[in-house]
Amino acid sequence: xxxxxRIEGRRASxxxxxxxxxxxTGALEPGRLLPPLRELATxxxxxxxxxxxxxxxxxxxxxxxxxxxxxxxxxxxxATTARGSIRVEAPPGVRDVSDGNPDPDLLPRLxxxxxxxxxxxxxAPGVYGQAPVDAEFAGLARAAFDADGVPxxxxxxxxxxxxxxxxxxxxxxxxGDAVAVEDPGWGSLLDLVPALGLRPVPVxxxxxxxxxxxxxxxxxxxxxxxxxxxxxxxxxxxxxxTRERARQLREVLAARPGVLLVEDDHGHGIVAQPxxxxxxxxxxxxxxxxxxxxxxxxxxxxxxxxxAETVDRVLGRQRLGPGWxxxxxxxxxxxxxxxxxxxxxxxxxxxxxxxxxxxxxxxRRGVEAHGRGGMNVWVPVADETGAVTALLAAGWAxxxxxxxxxxTGPAVRLxxxxxxxxxxxxxxxxxxxxxxxxxxxxxx
Numbered sequence: 001x002x003x004x005x006r007i008e009g010r011r012a013s014x015x016x017x018x019x020x021x022x023x024x025t026g027a028l029e030p031g032r033l034l035p036p037l038r039e040l041a042t043x044x045x046x047x048x049x050x051x052x053x054x055x056x057x058x059x060x061x062x063x064x065x066x067x068x069x070x071x072x073x074x075x076x077x078x079a080t081t082a083r084g085s086i087r088v089e090a091p092p093g094v095r096d097v098s099d100g101n102p103d104p105d106l107l108p109r110l111x112x113x114x115x116x117x118x119x120x121x122x123x124a125p126g127v128y129g130q131a132p133v134d135a136e137f138a139g140l141a142r143a144a145f146d147a148d149g150v151p152x153x154x155x156x157x158x159x160x161x162x163x164x165x166x167x168x169x170x171x172x173x174x175x176g177d178a179v180a181v182e183d184p185g186w187g188s189l190l191d192l193v194p195a196l197g198l199r200p201v202p203v204x205x206x207x208x209x210x211x212x213x214x215x216x217x218x219x220x221x222x223x224x225x226x227x228x229x230x231x232x233x234x235x236x237x238x239x240x241x242t243r244e245r246a247r248q249l250r251e252v253l254a255a256r257p258g259v260l261l262v263e264d265d266h267g268h269g270i271v272a273q274p275x276x277x278x279x280x281x282x283x284x285x286x287x288x289x290x291x292x293x294x295x296x297x298x299x300x301x302x303x304x305x306x307x308a309e310t311v312d313r314v315l316g317r318q319r320l321g322p323g324w325x326x327x328x329x330x331x332x333x334x335x336x337x338x339x340x341x342x343x344x345x346x347x348x349x350x351x352x353x354x355x356x357x358x359x360x361x362x363x364r365r366g367v368e369a370h371g372r373g374g375m376n377v378w379v380p381v382a383d384e385t386g387a388v389t390a391l392l393a394a395g396w397a398x399x400x401x402x403x404x405x406x407x408t409g410p411a412v413r414l415x416x417x418x419x420x421x422x423x424x425x426x427x428x429x430x431x432x433x434x435x436x437x438x439x440x441x442x443x444x
Contacts, residue, residue: 007035010046015054016061023063023074034064034072060175060197067199068223075194083187083403088388090397097427098399100235102270102375103417106350107296108341110332117331132315132324133157137334141289141303144268150287151280153305156315157325161266161290162188164304164314165228168286169196171313172260173225180218180227182210184378184404184411186235186264189228202406203227205234207372209241212248219256226260227253231275233267233293233374236404236413238355240267240373246276254281260310261285269294271373272348284310291333293375294342301325301333351375354416354424361428367435375417382436384410390434396427 005027009015022028034040037055041048055072058064066072090096138155145155158164169179175197181190183202193200201222203214210229218224229249232240241249253261261282265275268289279285286306291299305311318324336342355371362369362379371377381387384401391398391412401411412431419427 007040007044009044009054010050012050012053012057015040015044015046015051016057016063019054019058019074020061020063028074030074030076032074034074036071056175062195062197065194065199066176083191086187086400086403088392088397088400094392094395094397095423095427096397097414097416097419098397100376100399100413100415101297101417102293103350106347106417107294108336110296110336112339113332113335113341116335117328120331121328126327130327132319134327134330134334136338137303137330140334140337142305144289145287145305148275148277150275150277150305151285154308154311156304156306156311156318157330158288158302158304158314158318159300159322159325160292161264161288161302162192164286164288164290164302165189165262165264166192166196167314167318168260168262168288168304168306168310169193169198169226171317172284172310173198177226178218178222178224180210180215180222180224181406182228182230182234183406183408184236184401185406186230187403189264190404190406200406202408204408205237205239207237207239207370208245209234209239210245210249212245212252215249216252219252219259224259226262228262228264229278231263231265231267231277231287232271232273233376235266235374236376236399236401236411237378238371238374238376240271240273241276241278243276246278250278250281253278257281257283263287264290266290266293267374269342269344270347270351270375272345272352273373279306283307286310286314294344294347295333295336299329299333301329351417354419354421357421357424358414358416358419358428361424362431365428365432367428367432371416375415377414377416378411379414379431379435380409380411381434382410384412387412387431387434387436391430394430394434396430398431 005022008018037048037051041051064072141155178199178201179193180203181200201218201224203210203218270293279287284307288304290302359369359371369379388400399413
């Protein structure tokens with residue numbers, strides 16, 4: 001089972017360290033099946049509980065994953081290996097359409113907001129013991145949730161969407177639990193789930209969001225205890241959950257009220273499509289909204305709401321760590337909201353014109369492409385490495401699909417946020433030459 005490598009140790013910590021050494025040296029390669037608990041306990045002459053404790057430690061560290069009767073295996077890829085490292089650096093003279101950043105020209109200026117917040121801070125500096133969530137920020141965030149039909153719930157603040165999602169998963173799940181994730185999906189999230197010792201279960205999607213049958217399969221067959229859904233401008237495909245798809249997904253989830261639902265609405269403020277929330281059909285749920293895409297990534301603010309118990313758990317644990325997200329940043333965002341510093345319709349039109357223009361240009365060339373909302377276009381290709389290389393030679397750096405997928409086929413992602421109208425046709429022509437024949441299909 002383990003080939004030449006021999007696991008050693010008498011204590012749980014020693015056994016865990018022995019497995020980690022094997023993984024680190026490559027002697028235990030990704031996917032390698034570890035011995036069953038009792039078998040290894042007999043071989044080492046220890047109590048099976050000792051081996052169980054060692055395996056539990058390894059799961060918590062993201063070294064191995066356990067899949068019920070199928071046993072424990074070395075993780076397919078190290079939890080510390082970021083998918084963001086799977087990228088192509090754009091050399092001089094090559095246009096970079098891979099980074100996923102918003103258009104700087106569409107971000108609001110911060111001068112007035114920062115100056116006003118600084119003035120107010122001079123009058124009443126922040127101190128220990130104050131409420132972690134600024135009252136004005138919370139009120140504005142809750143009003144926006146209400147306007148979009150998100151069920152009532154307390155408001156929390158995190159340092160971006162990923163921070164909020166990590167805190168929610170850690171608050172409600174245990175290492176080894178399965179989590180249904182979109183495939184293709186946000187690369188950082190696909191790294192985060194296994195890094196927490198959780199087991200990602202890929203769920204296929206189309207332009208309308210996750211496929212209901214796939215979500216049901218992930219819960220019923222694969223035992224997913226949590227489901228993560230991107231409501232709008234899904235990264236990397238641009239999928240947006242429609243009213244009908246939301247109805248279907250709510251139906252699936254309502255039959256499994258014990259499942260944790262996490263919704264990511266990072267597209268708030270940059271998309272024209274309305275929100276169709278799933279929240280409220282399960283006992284425990286959270287909906288997260290980051291300001292990164294609309295107001296600037298460096299603000300590092302995400303508002304979230306959910307059932308009272310889950311939000312209380314997250315905020316309680318947050319108090320024992322960072323304590324709170326800077327109230328200066330919260331007040332800066334609140335000022336941007338109240339002064340109308342951003343015109344969401346203008347931003348959505350701008351991204352939509354570029355995104356839809358590229359999708360149409362590719363369609364005219366017979367190339368399948370997806371991008372219903374947001375700033376990205378997803379293009380399935382026959383040979384991912386070949387397509388990335390060919391596009392680089394043609395003067396375009398794109399994101400390899402490997403950053404965003406688990407089981408789905410090869411593709412590339414293009415970010416349209418810095419494209420000018422004159423760029424659309426040349427880019428589409430280059431992609432068409434590089435993509436090769438690709439059959440029309442859903443993403444899964």
